[in-house]
Amino acid sequence: MYGYVGKILEVDLSTGEFEKVDIDEKDCRDYMGGSGLAAKIYIDRFPGDVDPLSPENLFIIMTGPWTGTRVPGGNRFAACARSPLTGHWGEASCGGYFGPELKAAGYDGIVFTGVSDKPVYLWINGDDVELRDASDLWGKDTYETADMLIERSKADTGRKAKVAAIGPSGESGVKFAAIVHDKHHIAGRTGMGAVMGSKNLKAIAVVGTGKKVEIADPDAFKRWRELVMEDYAESLVVESLKAFGTNANLEIGAMLGDVPFKNWQVGEDDEVIAKINGPTYSDEILVKAYACWACPIGCKRVIEVKDEPYSVARGAGPEYETICMLGSNLLNDNLASIAKGNEMCNRWGIDTITMGAIIALVTECQEKGLLSVDECDGVSIGWGDPDGMLELIEMAARNEGFGARMAQGSKALSEEIGSDAPVMAVQVRGLDAPAHDPRGFHGFALSYATSPRGACHCASTNLYLEGGSAPPLPQIDLEGPFDEQSSVGKAYLTARAQELGQIFNAAVVCYFTAVSWQEDALITAINSVTGLDYDLDSFMRVGERIWFLKRGIQALFGSGGEEDIMHPRFYKAVEEGSHAGSVPDFDLMKREYYEYRQLDDEGRLTRGKCEELGLGFLADKLGI
Ligand code: SF4
Known part of the structure; x- marks a missing residue:
């Protein structure tokens, strides 16, 4: 094969x-x-x-x-x-x-x-x-x-x-x-x-022992790859990823209302951004760029922090999500401490996004009197508090004392704390929102609500399509440009972006390298490698089928439309930034999305749609 x-x-x-x-x-x-x-x-x-x-x-x-x-x-x-x-x-x-x-x-x-x-x-x-x-x-x-x-x-x-x-x-x-x-x-x-x-x-x-992945049509593949490389050579997105890594997105993201501040309560903070953005990162901690296998971009960063108290040995540097979740979302403008927190999370082996979300929850709960310092085993934390942040990381990573409560995740911890704490745990289906604000990009509200794994930025190409960093896809009626802060038309956009996202996660490819490929390029890439004869319809069907299959698995695990929610925090507009006053019309998007997906009013799969996608066995398992 x-x-x-x-x-x-x-x-x-x-x-x-x-x-x-x-x-x-x-x-x-x-x-x-x-x-x-x-x-x-x-x-x-x-x-x-x-x-x-x-x-x-x-x-x-x-x-x-x-x-x-x-x-x-x-x-x-x-x-x-x-x-x-x-x-x-x-x-x-x-x-x-x-x-x-x-x-x-x-x-x-x-x-x-x-x-x-x-x-x-x-x-x-x-x-x-x-x-x-x-x-x-x-x-x-x-x-x-x-x-x-x-x-x-x-x-x-x-x-x-x-x-x-x-x-x-x-x-x-x-x-x-x-x-x-x-x-x-x-x-x-x-x-x-x-x-x-x-x-x-x-x-x-x-x-590896030299087993080769055979390419079905090496000539077509070679021609396709040459065109891709020509496109990269002219791409500003590629240029900025090379120059600043994924943190290239921080400044522009903050301008567009994408970046979270103070546990999603504030819309902008230019002073924090200036101290943790791409150029500052390059000046203060960057050693060199680094690339994954077969990547001509090389967005990865090797960093080093020599000075105490946050020294970090030469090694992996924090990426955009970590910089936001251990930085802007905690109002922490100390870049070295973010690098330290990143290294600690990597060594202990924990997710920086969820870790940052839990620290934000604990910080807000202490501020609002829902958690005492004693309950947190003596750790006091406020906004912009790198030492408190690092102490909490170590406690959660060790899974001991209050750390064992944090180790259950933000949803479980917030429910245990009670009162208003669940509003401070910004998650969907128990997965903490990554650093992309749905009030700045309305489609993200729907994407988080209906992603197969919970609030997730890697299950769809929403961000790139809505934000305009990906080219339009006219053959699937995504012409653009899209108004990021409008909810109109976002149900269709999100559904198609999810189908592409599911394909990217199946093929499997890095979003940064692949979001610039338009329809014909995608088909050439898959057919020249596999020798299969996907047309655009059957190609997109793969993404649709995978989304439905995972939705069915969620249903078997007991999660249905009742969890297709926009988190309460996103119903409250921020007062600052380009997205001030913006709140997604989630009900409209969800209604249109259910219609497009042919889900019933409760968000359940239907047998007819399952069978259309060759998922009759799933309908049998679901008993529909
Ligand atoms: S494959 Fe993706 S994540 Fe890896 S270096 Fe290239 S652009 Fe970065």
Whole structure:
């Protein structure tokens, strides 16, 4: 099969047995790969209403047909399972080098079942697959774990393994624990690190053995890639990502009303932005830029902070989301402390977005008298308080005392605190909103409400289409330009943007490299790699089918239209910034969206629509 290496590795952690099974060709056509194919595998073996941290929960790592090719940004893999943070479908995407290495070892994906009776790591060196004792790694942070496994790999094979590992927070069940790949790349969201920890699976170390991803039409692919590179050479978006990384978005985002301040209560703060924006970052902490596999952009940052009290050894620097969630949203203008917080989260293995959201919740609760300093184990925190922030990160990461309460996530903590606290935990379906304000981009309200994993910026291309950084898509009636602060027409835009997002997460590709590809380019990219003959309609259908499948899985987990909400905080307008006074008309967007999606009034799937998409088996499971 072109675009795939053809095998899924099945690992039963309870018995220690392995099986290498052929990838299903029809499923590849219908669900492509990544989180789409993972969702299909999950539903095929649906374990029922299981505890996400129990042996019965499946844990799936999956690449896509673009992973390991020279498709720019074709380097990602998806990590999927029922989420311990949300209780719903969970998925996290990760770039870097692990996905291509896994394919070079001969596997498109890995499916884990069961639980090991002792800590182990999965060692893959082509056909040589082994569960190795990880007792000496247990308790090590993700950086130490990567170093140790890379050293062992060099000793064994002469080559550096690519490592995806959890830290102590994943081991102890922090519900927003992440998977960290080689210190720089994070599968952060929905607690996939905790799922690994619950299975006593410390890490996966993979060494490729030269298995090639065959391209169906190398000439067409080469021509397509040359055109893409020409476009990049003229793109201002690419230029700014190269110059400032993802933090290039901070200043422009703040101007457009995208950036959160003071737990989403304030619309702008120019002084904070000036101290943490892209140019300041470059001046004060940047060492060099860095790129994932097959990426001509290189938005990743290597940084170093020499001065105490926030010294950070040369290594991965914070990205836009982290800079907002540990910076602007806490009114923290101390860039070095943000870099320190980022390093701590990476080493412990926790998601910086959720961590920042919890700190914002605790800060506001202390300010408003809903939490005492005593209840927080003596930690006092106010706005713009880097030391308090770092103390809370350490407490949550350790999962002890008040930290164990934070480790349950912002929704659970806010409900436990009670009173108005849930209004201060800005989430949908238990997943904390990333740093994009729906009052600045109305479509985001709908995107958060109906994303398969909760409030998520990586399940759709809304931001790029609404904001105009992606070109129009006239063949699917997205001509633009769009008024970011209007709710009119956003139901259709969001639905189509979600379909594209689901395809990006299935193919699997980096959004920054791919959002500039228009319809014909997308079709050429997928067909030249896979040899399949998608037309635009069947291509977009893949995204639609995946969205419906994940929606069905959510329903089986007990989450339906009642959770398609805009968080209360976004019903209150901010008074500052370009989005002052702006509130999305969520009811209008949701009504139009349900109509377009052919959901019933309660947001439920219908059998007719399921069957139209080839999801009759899902309708059967749902009993509709
Ligand atoms: S744009 Fe950035 S995140 Fe995307 S593939 Fe390139 S380096 Fe990685």
